[in-house]
Amino acid sequence: MKPQSEMRSKSSREMIRTIGLHAVLVPLAIVWLFPLWMMMVFSTLPENAIFSAQIQWLPGTHFWANFEQLQADTGFLRTLFVSIMVALVYTVLSVFLTSMAGWALARYHFLGKGMVLAIILGTLTLPYFVVVIPQFIMVARDFGLANTWFALIVPPLFNSLGVLFMRQSFSMMPGELFDAARVEGVKEWKIFLFVAMPMARPTIAALCIILFLASWNNYLWPLLINNQPDMMTAPVALGSLIGLTRVSWGGIMTGAVLLTVPMLVVFVLLQRHFVAGIAAGAIK
Amino acid sequence: QSGELTIWSWNIAASSLEAVVEGFNAQYPDISVRVDDLGNQQVFDRLLAGCAAGGAGLPDIVSIENHEAEIFWAQFPDCFVNLRDLGYTEELASEFPDFKRTELEVGDAAYAMPWDSGPVVMFYRRDFYENAGVDPASIQTWDDFIEAGIAIAEANPGVTMTRADLNGDTEWVRMIGNEQGCGFFSDDGSAITVNQPGCVAALEKVKEMVDAGIMTAADWDEKIQANNAGTVASQMYGGWYEGTIRSTVPEDQHGLWGVYLMPSLDANGPRAANLGGSSLAITSASQNPEAAWAYVNYTLGTNEGQVTMLREYGLVPSLLSALDDPYVSEPLEFWGGQAVWVDILGTLDDVVPSRGTPFFGDADAIVQAAQTQYINGAFESAQAALDDAASQIALVTGLPIAE
Amino acid sequence: MRARNRIAYGFLAPYLLIFAVFWIWPIIYSFYLSFLSTRAVPWTWAPHMNWGRLWIDPAFWNALRNTLVILFIQVPVMIALATLLAVLLNSQLLKARGIMRFAFFAPVVVGEVAYAAVFRLMFNADFGVINKILTGVGLPAVSWFSNPTAAMALIIMAVTWRWVGYNAIIILAGLQSIPDDVYEAATLDKVSKTKQFFFITLPLLRPIILVCVVLSVIGTMQLFAEPFLITNRGGPGGATETLGLFLYRQGFTVLNFGYASAVAYTIAGLAIIISLINFWLGRDPK
Amino acid sequence: MAGVTLKNVVKRFGSVQVIHGASLEVEDGEFVVFVGPSGCGKSTLLRIVAGLEDASEGEIEIDGMLVNDVEPADRGIAMVFQSYALYPHMTVEQNLSFGLRMNGNPREDTNRRVQKAAEILRINELMKRRPKQLSGGQRQRVAIGRAIVREPEVFLFDEPLSNLDAELRVQMRVEIARLHSELGTTMIYVTHDQTEAMTLADKIVVLRDGKIEQVGKPLDLYDDPANQFVAGFMGSPKMNFMEASVKSASNGSATVKLVNQGGAMITLPVSDGPAVGDRVTVGVRPEHFRAAGQGDCDIDLNIDVAEHLGSTSYIYANTKSGEQLIVEREESRSEVGLEKLTASIPAQQAFLFDAQGKRLN
Amino acid sequence: MAGVTLKNVVKRFGSVQVIHGASLEVEDGEFVVFVGPSGCGKSTLLRIVAGLEDASEGEIEIDGMLVNDVEPADRGIAMVFQSYALYPHMTVEQNLSFGLRMNGNPREDTNRRVQKAAEILRINELMKRRPKQLSGGQRQRVAIGRAIVREPEVFLFDEPLSNLDAELRVQMRVEIARLHSELGTTMIYVTHDQTEAMTLADKIVVLRDGKIEQVGKPLDLYDDPANQFVAGFMGSPKMNFMEASVKSASNGSATVKLVNQGGAMITLPVSDGPAVGDRVTVGVRPEHFRAAGQGDCDIDLNIDVAEHLGSTSYIYANTKSGEQLIVEREESRSEVGLEKLTASIPAQQAFLFDAQGKRLN
Numbered sequence A: 001m002k003p004q005s006e007m008r009s010k011s012s013r014e015m016i017r018t019i020g021l022h023a024v025l026v027p028l029a030i031v032w033l034f035p036l037w038m039m040m041v042f043s044t045l046p047e048n049a050i051f052s053a054q055i056q057w058l059p060g061t062h063f064w065a066n067f068e069q070l071q072a073d074t075g076f077l078r079t080l081f082v083s084i085m086v087a088l089v090y091t092v093l094s095v096f097l098t099s100m101a102g103w104a105l106a107r108y109h110f111l112g113k114g115m116v117l118a119i120i121l122g123t124l125t126l127p128y129f130v131v132v133i134p135q136f137i138m139v140a141r142d143f144g145l146a147n148t149w150f151a152l153i154v155p156p157l158f159n160s161l162g163v164l165f166m167r168q169s170f171s172m173m174p175g176e177l178f179d180a181a182r183v184e185g186v187k188e189w190k191i192f193l194f195v196a197m198p199m200a201r202p203t204i205a206a207l208c209i210i211l212f213l214a215s216w217n218n219y220l221w222p223l224l225i226n227n228q229p230d231m232m233t234a235p236v237a238l239g240s241l242i243g244l245t246r247v248s249w250g251g252i253m254t255g256a257v258l259l260t261v262p263m264l265v266v267f268v269l270l271q272r273h274f275v276a277g278i279a280a281g282a283i284k
Numbered sequence B: 001q002s003g004e005l006t007i008w009s010w011n012i013a014a015s016s017l018e019a020v021v022e023g024f025n026a027q028y029p030d031i032s033v034r035v036d037d038l039g040n041q042q043v044f045d046r047l048l049a050g051c052a053a054g055g056a057g058l059p060d061i062v063s064i065e066n067h068e069a070e071i072f073w074a075q076f077p078d079c080f081v082n083l084r085d086l087g088y089t090e091e092l093a094s095e096f097p098d099f100k101r102t103e104l105e106v107g108d109a110a111y112a113m114p115w116d117s118g119p120v121v122m123f124y125r126r127d128f129y130e131n132a133g134v135d136p137a138s139i140q141t142w143d144d145f146i147e148a149g150i151a152i153a154e155a156n157p158g159v160t161m162t163r164a165d166l167n168g169d170t171e172w173v174r175m176i177g178n179e180q181g182c183g184f185f186s187d188d189g190s191a192i193t194v195n196q197p198g199c200v201a202a203l204e205k206v207k208e209m210v211d212a213g214i215m216t217a218a219d220w221d222e223k224i225q226a227n228n229a230g231t232v233a234s235q236m237y238g239g240w241y242e243g244t245i246r247s248t249v250p251e252d253q254h255g256l257w258g259v260y261l262m263p264s265l266d267a268n269g270p271r272a273a274n275l276g277g278s279s280l281a282i283t284s285a286s287q288n289p290e291a292a293w294a295y296v297n298y299t300l301g302t303n304e305g306q307v308t309m310l311r312e313y314g315l316v317p318s319l320l321s322a323l324d325d326p327y328v329s330e331p332l333e334f335w336g337g338q339a340v341w342v343d344i345l346g347t348l349d350d351v352v353p354s355r356g357t358p359f360f361g362d363a364d365a366i367v368q369a370a371q372t373q374y375i376n377g378a379f380e381s382a383q384a385a386l387d388d389a390a391s392q393i394a395l396v397t398g399l400p401i402a403e
Numbered sequence C: 001m002r003a004r005n006r007i008a009y010g011f012l013a014p015y016l017l018i019f020a021v022f023w024i025w026p027i028i029y030s031f032y033l034s035f036l037s038t039r040a041v042p043w044t045w046a047p048h049m050n051w052g053r054l055w056i057d058p059a060f061w062n063a064l065r066n067t068l069v070i071l072f073i074q075v076p077v078m079i080a081l082a083t084l085l086a087v088l089l090n091s092q093l094l095k096a097r098g099i100m101r102f103a104f105f106a107p108v109v110v111g112e113v114a115y116a117a118v119f120r121l122m123f124n125a126d127f128g129v130i131n132k133i134l135t136g137v138g139l140p141a142v143s144w145f146s147n148p149t150a151a152m153a154l155i156i157m158a159v160t161w162r163w164v165g166y167n168a169i170i171i172l173a174g175l176q177s178i179p180d181d182v183y184e185a186a187t188l189d190k191v192s193k194t195k196q197f198f199f200i201t202l203p204l205l206r207p208i209i210l211v212c213v214v215l216s217v218i219g220t221m222q223l224f225a226e227p228f229l230i231t232n233r234g235g236p237g238g239a240t241e242t243l244g245l246f247l248y249r250q251g252f253t254v255l256n257f258g259y260a261s262a263v264a265y266t267i268a269g270l271a272i273i274i275s276l277i278n279f280w281l282g283r284d285p286k
Numbered sequence D, E: 001m002a003g004v005t006l007k008n009v010v011k012r013f014g015s016v017q018v019i020h021g022a023s024l025e026v027e028d029g030e031f032v033v034f035v036g037p038s039g040c041g042k043s044t045l046l047r048i049v050a051g052l053e054d055a056s057e058g059e060i061e062i063d064g065m066l067v068n069d070v071e072p073a074d075r076g077i078a079m080v081f082q083s084y085a086l087y088p089h090m091t092v093e094q095n096l097s098f099g100l101r102m103n104g105n106p107r108e109d110t111n112r113r114v115q116k117a118a119e120i121l122r123i124n125e126l127m128k129r130r131p132k133q134l135s136g137g138q139r140q141r142v143a144i145g146r147a148i149v150r151e152p153e154v155f156l157f158d159e160p161l162s163n164l165d166a167e168l169r170v171q172m173r174v175e176i177a178r179l180h181s182e183l184g185t186t187m188i189y190v191t192h193d194q195t196e197a198m199t200l201a202d203k204i205v206v207l208r209d210g211k212i213e214q215v216g217k218p219l220d221l222y223d224d225p226a227n228q229f230v231a232g233f234m235g236s237p238k239m240n241f242m243e244a245s246v247k248s249a250s251n252g253s254a255t256v257k258l259v260n261q262g263g264a265m266i267t268l269p270v271s272d273g274p275a276v277g278d279r280v281t282v283g284v285r286p287e288h289f290r291a292a293g294q295g296d297c298d299i300d301l302n303i304d305v306a307e308h309l310g311s312t313s314y315i316y317a318n319t320k321s322g323e324q325l326i327v328e329r330e331e332s333r334s335e336v337g338l339e340k341l342t343a344s345i346p347a348q349q350a351f352l353f354d355a356q357g358k359r360l361n
């Protein structure tokens, strides 16, 4: 037995596996990145270059021109502003609402707790469509709140997943911690605010990202509840441009890039929380 | 009169509404007008949603396509102002042809004022036809058209004879059907007629064209891309497409476009149809209905307004008196010196009315599906496809199928 | 002590208020709506109209069929792909792990509208880069938006592109919760890597894959934006019309709220039934 | 400072009763340890004293006052938890001062108390650290510190050392003993480790299935257990129990036959003697076995496993009939590898229990 | 059955070297225990033997064959993991048979082996359960069973008992010892618990920072540690170390002054004696202290805390200068409550270490 050559054979087996792995993954990864790349490319091209006989693999120089046209024709910056505001306020409110509910469900015994939990679990499997029509009728017609910040932000606040998520996080915390505070005479709401919430920070970070993303990309509800350009969210505005000749496809792609790139940056920066959030949200 | 008006409209219709503002402001300097171009489908969706929301967020004035109009009066009569109360007198109304009025008036109430109509013609590229040695005047039947299409595609590599929105619309079936005297519903809106021979023939012809390879699918947007890229030889649409072509194609195509009448089933058959045509309505949400009425009346009720829109964007006036304007008979440079309006408007008298009814949306989706399935061979015959569609429409609307 | 627990209601109140107003009431109301004729202004009580129509409405069955096609083709393909990706991405041998993960996870953050727009351009029949590539390598161009099969394939590809990373993240988390030493024990038992995958990894992942399947089922039942935006409202001719889109059309383009409510309840019922079947099939043996 | 009195305390969770009428008197300044196997109700009883659980029945008095309906914070107690229950997002200093701050205690007084606690526990240098940056023993100190700043009249500890490794546990055990002697406060301490109980307590309370089995000084329980359970529970390794039957019983002594040791007989000094023929159990601690012939009854054993620890060795042995015994021997280098052993039971140090486990003496 | 030989094994993780040239001879049938503090490389060394890690340098032989490049499964070893590493989705039976089934072992042979392992470990009734339904000790048995069915020539254990509670640990320890004597197979066992090492090993390997400090029989290490580290590591409670300086050194003995015991002097028998004036350390095990006057050097102590365990007591004491010492005493009921103590060091049982920690003798 010659150890040296044997060793080579062992590592060469590993080599083959490494190559096989990358032979599968690299092409797939390219396919998966391709639409994103094309989005960037399209956003920098003039209309006639997008609809030309050649494939445009590389970005051009038309980004600003596309953006200016998009902005001039639709006031896209305003819609971005609306989207950001809605997503921010929604996220903050939702985090508090779901945390409070999750806290109550995790840490207290009270009459009706089982029922509340059952309902929340039940709504998880309930398609949103079941409520969208009456929700629309109610908010728009009965409350007369179409085209308002309220309509954009408040109805989507109900979020079962967030509650379960926070409940899980709170019930994982050792109960002794809260007992310790109780023995020290700290009020319940102070325990929630100053002990439980800070401890749930990683969960809350993950939740924030998920909620922000959900709001940022929400399409159906803002599409229905708004018909005024100055209260449109960016995805709705962009969606309304598809199939319109007035704004070039370069402009639409510029909008798509503006919608996507910030999220991608956040994704890269907070990948850990993101992944944790999605995983935890699904696994419970 | 003073105030601010907001109008929802689409594409060149929107542009033409903007075009009349200057003339309007000469008379009403204190009324400012803003036109939002939302796209055809969006205006419909948003208007419905807005009316369903009790008028929330609606503008003062909206454009409504005639054949889609009746659902609004059926569902939301309170969403719109009865124009009779604002000065739309019977006298004024009688200035418009009857087929434009039926869909807009319910009993004594008039919810919208007719705007344009869409006499159908074939727009074509002179150079492509010439390359193939095809004389448009010789295309009298759809079979001629198919033959010409094959020749043109051969002579002009990469060019298709025509495009139709086969995926998201029933435009060609409706145009040929209308030419042949057939619509989805009977004139009084009381029966389903979509499986009558005219419509069946229309659907058959569409499939023949697709099968012959002279017609490929393209939505509104893609048609314009094809126009601009020079990959299509003909487009059939209502007269209002004149303005679309004129205002969107690149400089170097000026003078290359022309117009001829739509072909028919046989050499002596009718060669006129209507596609589209809209109206303007004033919403109850308007803070300033009088000002809105002033604008609507100026735009639609005066020759000045109507001709401005015709000149700028090719919108065909349905105000009868406007048709006598000298502009109509001018030869136009863009069209290679052809006096296209003479040709287009010449067909108006032959157009057979076709009723939208409140169920147009339902019916259109059903016929669209039947069309796709038929083209893809799911039905034995066009008759079978449309019989099936008719029974579905009957199911959805509760209307009987006409004998 | 009882007083302390009563505070729980205080914590729950705001959430339950939103819930009651924006969910409970709508759920009840839409049930009521489904029994009304809503085609013309005074809505009238007509219990059979919508529910009866549902059974015989070919357009509904078409939408249902399309949805089920997506469910039975797209969901398994996507879950299998996600599992494969998770396993590969978890490999110790992987280089440039960050970029790889980015490639597959990034679509998770891309909104429906943005990616729908890109897909529309990429799959444009005349000018789209996909057809250019296809013809470039000698294949025929595909009419992605007018051929019903191709359009369905496009929707399936788009949804898979968008969601596979999401599922891979979940499965990856599951993978990472399997302790290394179980694999080491198997290695000592002379169990090959492939057998380890089938006899250890897959069985241990089963509950998580089940969650992914159920989430995907619910997602598919609600599929709306993709056919709405990419294939232009379920085109060609309803070939990609999903239940979600059908409901949208009934509710918001022909304004038949009653019928749309009946459709909504049907979707909910189906989602629940299919989820239950999944759980039943994937339950722990014994 | 205050004593604690429990009177017939009963606790039910739903329909399950976990404490069955516990009565206990804890003197002012005493160090009382609750021991017992897992699940016997030690924590529950302690939490009832703290007010974190309500007693279902019975009365709890602290410093002579009935506190059943007094909030935990107002009972003058402080509690140290098994998991330390430190607030992970606060520094040591913030952990110590949190309760005082939340209740609006004046800033200077808070600082003074925190300072004092830190000095007592020698954690001054750790004040700016987070719990994560502390070792197990340091965390335990902070947890105790948090109790100290409350200046309570009664300290409650729930298995405060069970998360520490063996070495640290010994060390902290000594510190807690020192703390008690320094502060002189009443302390109630829960553990299931009999060594902790033996070494810390002024008074041990042995619990079993929610009932108090015996209360007494540590060495009294060791020397004089009330029943077989207590005898088995106190002392490590466990006391050996051998089946026996009574052969003869006279006034002040009884002769029993060890049924599994080939019928060896031993006479034990018992006054409330059993009847002839009774099944009884003889208990002998591993450390009380003598060398062959030096006790009152020799038994022959086969050695299973011998553990040599350097200074002592434990012999795991069985008798002919398979009964397992543990014998502690002073380490002898020459005995390594032996297979047989004869051990002798000293009658004075053997215990006798009746069939119900009650101690006979 | 087979011996295991390590020759100059070095292991690097990236640039960090964690094993620095370990050489070791394990005889056929021997029970060898690796001990050492956490992070010293015990697991790593064991995993190198198993083949789960590659050695960076050096050779590993099993049964005389070089196995550096042999797959783990082909080395004739079986391993029991600290966390048991049971397949959670399989029943006990499936867990035991999995490896054999996957390798196409004949059905009857598999069943026979599983049956035998189950009998040896007395887990017959558990065969249909899942790991979740087992207690810690039962899981541990199944994990060992899974190793047994492989009929390996060498068993490897990585801290198999560290997840069990104290009582169970003692019990399983005895079982493993019994298993070894039954099977007679070579076993390599990793632990950081010196009691386990002392009680189980034929041979102990003491590791420290990736280096082998000493190899020997348990009592040899106890009696004759090579250095201060080993001396401190073996034995519980720990050996006491006292600072000292050499006053005079003759052939065969040295007199040192205990600097912190008020200058007490003691003469120790050392042959490779230190030089006068050297700083040295005197080590005395707690159990070796004698009563006042009975050793060779009396020292006076203040008692900090005394722990009375029934048969023995540990006195935690300090000298005037604050050095901490632990003295083990036989329990005497009369000594409870004492404050002072005089202990005496027997020169024969004291150890001397030089400033580098090397044992002088």
Ligand SMILES: Nc1ncnc2c1ncn2[C@@H]1O[C@H](COP(=O)(O)OP(=O)(O)OP(=O)(O)O)[C@@H](O)[C@H]1O
Pocket (backbone or CB within 6 Å): D013, D018, D036, D037, D038, D039, D040, D041, D042, D043, D044, D045, D192
């Ligand atoms: N909140 C509760 N609800 C129901 N039963 C409970 C609850 N808390 C404790 N119990 C039960 O009460 C009994 C006593 O529990 P307790 O925690 O007091 O035991 P313990 O002696 O502290 O045990 P350990 O040594 O394991 O901490 C156990 O059987 C336990 O299952």
Ligand SMILES: Nc1ncnc2c1ncn2[C@@H]1O[C@H](COP(=O)(O)OP(=O)(O)OP(=O)(O)O)[C@@H](O)[C@H]1O
Pocket (backbone or CB within 6 Å): E013, E018, E036, E037, E038, E039, E040, E041, E042, E043, E044, E045, E192
């Ligand atoms: N995969 C690895 N990569 C880098 N360093 C490692 C790896 N595995 C172990 N080490 C390092 O090697 C050293 C020895 O680790 P090892 O696990 O062998 O210690 P150990 O003696 O088993 O400790 P313990 O008693 O805590 O299990 C440690 O410093 C550890 O951090």
Ligand SMILES: [Mg+2]
Pocket (backbone or CB within 6 Å): D042, D043, D044, D158, D159
């Ligand atoms: Mg407890």
Ligand SMILES: [Mg+2]
Pocket (backbone or CB within 6 Å): E042, E043, E044, E158, E159
């Ligand atoms: Mg280790």
